[in-house]
Amino acid sequence: MEIKSMYICICRAVTDKDIRAALEEGACTMRELRQRLGVCSDCGKCGPHARKLLVEHRELQPSSMDLVVQPA
Known part of the structure; x- marks a missing residue:
């Protein structure tokens, strides 16, 4: 089943999928x-x-504090 996307920016035809992809590629x-994307x-x-x-x-990304190794 195909997941539908929603237009977030009508002016530039940018969808939520486009934004999520840019975020995954490093936009922060x-x-x-x-x-x-032009949003x-x-x-x-x-x-x-x-x-x-x-x-x-x-919010879904681990913080740098989560990556600190705790002493045993």
């Missing part, structure tokens, strides 16, 4: 999403939705 700020560069209405995806992605 709104500026980088704008540079890679928030026209009318700006996609900003809150793009930022929500960015925050969700960050």
